[in-house]
Amino acid sequence: MAEKDLIWRIAGGSGDGIDSTSQNFAKALMRSGLNVFTHRHYPSRIRGGHTYVEVRAGNGPVGSRGDGYNFLLTLGDSFARNPGEDAYYGDEEVKPLTENLDELNEGGIIVYDEGLLDEEDVAETDLEQRAEENDWHLYPVDLRGIAREYGRDVMRNTAGVGVTAALLDIDVSYFEELISASMSGDIKEANLNVLEDAYEQAQEFEHTHDWSAPEGDGHDEEQALLSGSDTISYGALDEGCRFISGYPMTPWTDVFTIMSQNLPKFGGISEQVEDEIAAAALALGASHMGVKSMSGSSGGGFALMSEPLGLAEMTETPIVLVEAMRAGPSTGLPTKPEQGDLEHILYTSQGDSSRVVFAPANVRECYTQTRQAFKIAYEYQIPTIVAYDQKLQGELRNVPVSFFDEEPNSDPGAVLTEEEIQEAAHHASGKFNRFQHDPEDGSNVSPRSVPGQKDGRFLATGNEHNESGHIDEDPENRVIQMERRVGKLADIREELDGLDTTHQTYKGPEDADYGIITWGSQQGTVFEAVDRLNDAGHSVKAIGVSDLMPYPEEDVTEFLESVDEALVVEMNATAQFRGLTQKELGRFGEKMSSLLKYNGNPFEPDEIVEGFETSIDDGELPHQRMKYVPAAGD
């Protein structure tokens, strides 16, 4: 059997520095030559409430979270900062320890803060008994005591990392380097001391477990650790986006924050405004002036953008919107991922929709597809939406640094210069024909002017309009303008199909009997499941779809024709992507069954294995975490 990946979980209260500790932990392992992947789980409270982050590290590709995990470090003092709150919340200190046990794999290691936890409280739990049953290895360590010795209790997390390194044979120097680089002065010294002390103490322990972290094979080139939010932002910046307007909403806030911190340095403008209607409208206003602009939100805020989005379609004003999905309806599960906004994104706003929608699979596609989104939006004068979710937002992965060694693109797309405007067609009224019926080369794109250019005057209006933009209800004009606007989607599909690179990804043997179809952020998990299924003797392949609109008709048709049956895996309750596929392709209803999950947590690879096995014998799932829906007419 291949060496097993380390899946390290750090759990505690959500004010315990778990994010930064796990980020450094992942970075250290990346620097040691392993591939890393993080999974963040957190409840929607600033302080209090248990949370955890998992870091998965291995020499193989790690494209998803694993099944369960094998190392638990619990810090948490959770809610009870204020002793007066004890009565209200009960004793929470022990919960990060007890509440994480269900997913801990056999043979796993548990390190908990014996300094913080009351021994009697621990004794009252069934920890000992379960440890025995599952062959878990318990290491109570006085993390708080070690930290306190150097001045600050909060350094418990550093102590925990030191203990982890000692128990798993990880070279502690990677952690030392990170502490040295990210801290300074007394705090740096204190943390280094805590790390060393904890490491040395833990080396003296009697190690009852017999496994250690995989040793890194090393990387061919330097790696960087980034999240989907980082790479969406970087893609936008590299594509020349210099204007963002937004209103905070989890998880969209991430991109909004990263952009707001970088735009001033890049000579751009960020605006936090009064609501999402304004946010989308501002991005339109800036784009109307020729500036590459974006906005975005999560479900509820995106709903408010519905009308400005339609205005962008009607006035052919380019714009890129990010939709960071979270579980709905309404406020839903504010910090949990779901893919339930698909239909909302595709169709919201009155009238026939003409928009482009991408759903990147991973950190790399977040970068490349955001760049593509800007290119298409500005070349085709069409709103383009990048849909991702809470999962991709919080997950960090290593990517070679050279991946980002790309040239920026400042091209504003189909915009004329003043000289070109002089040559271009003008209406008898004197206005510039910004919405020509029949633009050159049979293209559906009529190049625009921007305010301030000489002789480029036109009216942009949400009413139906003639060539120069004037309100016009003539039926013939109406049909021509509609067909031109909606017709762009076919042109875009043709352009995307003609590119050397595609954002549809395939996995598994080409001649497989069964297929799995998935989209957006679930692709990595599905691909890992496909490997396991083939290892187990099944004949399965998968397609991961990242272009949602215009729909990649050829790619999916070819895939569906090549398999006997297909399971569509998505994180929502009503099989929205399967519905889209049937609508777009007009067939295959009898071939596609669905595996759905909408309990607030993304799929794990083994769940997909289980779901697949259920689907091939049309059985029933033994639990409520997922739902299986057979194909039509089955």
Add this chain to the structure above:
Amino acid sequence: MSAFSAIDEEREIDRDEFTPGIEPQPTWCPGCGDFGVLKALKQAMPEVGRTPDETLLCTGIGCSGKLNSYFESYGFHTIHGRSLPVARAAKLANPGVEVIAAGGDGDGYGIGGNHFIHTARENHDMTYIVFNNEIFGLTKGQTSPTSPKGHKSKTQPSGSAKEPLRPLSLSLSAGASYIARTAAVNPNQAADIIAEAIEHDGFAHVDFLTQCPTWNKDAKQYVPYTDIQQSDDYDHDINDRREAAEMMYETETKLHEGEILTGRYYVDDDRPSYGQEKRAIGEMPEEPLAERYFDEDADWDRTYDLIDKHT
């Protein structure tokens, strides 16, 4: 060299330039006050020295929203209530362009009220003309936020139970730095006020009383009016916030008692505009952002230079 040669072009400007080459048949009813706004705006533009090519007129939805169909310039006829967010971003993107927003009382004080408050608060350097006919014109005469208490309409058959909104007072407390009221029946004052509003560096709000003879029959035609700057009865200091507030309150109350007061209410010339504030803290480039996309020599940073911190 600027990619926008229309901006700050020095030349004689004729008011006829603001009339479209082929004048569309106006959809406004005969006698509508909206004609007065169009006329005043056309008269003001040559006075402030701006040409059609360097002007962006953003409107909302309503009878009033049709303004840019009859006015020659760059135009953006947006959606109901949203002219201000479109307009203010346009100004940030290219401060060289003269940005004017306009719309109805329903559009600006009702559905777009949140944007009105925040655009005033932020003091964006632009002009906002509200066609205040105290009614929803386009949708056939329903009660609007400025309709007087007791006003009957098809959707308020027993008369409105609501006190009307006080637009001048609201504007002052929200933060507008130029606030005036004028009326369609007073064309010279209207043109002067609009010219002043355009020249003001900051958010200039003009509440423009526009009679709607079609749906607001019992409303007065806003005559006789008093220009508070011309009248001996009033002499408040327009630079004094407190005095302005009192004068506004009186004006708003008297409107519904049948006395029409108009004129300048508040001017703060010292307050920096939002663009100035934003540049002062380094969050807005000195050169217009829009120029950069046409400048072949412009420097474009790339994120490769940010990757170090992720390694």
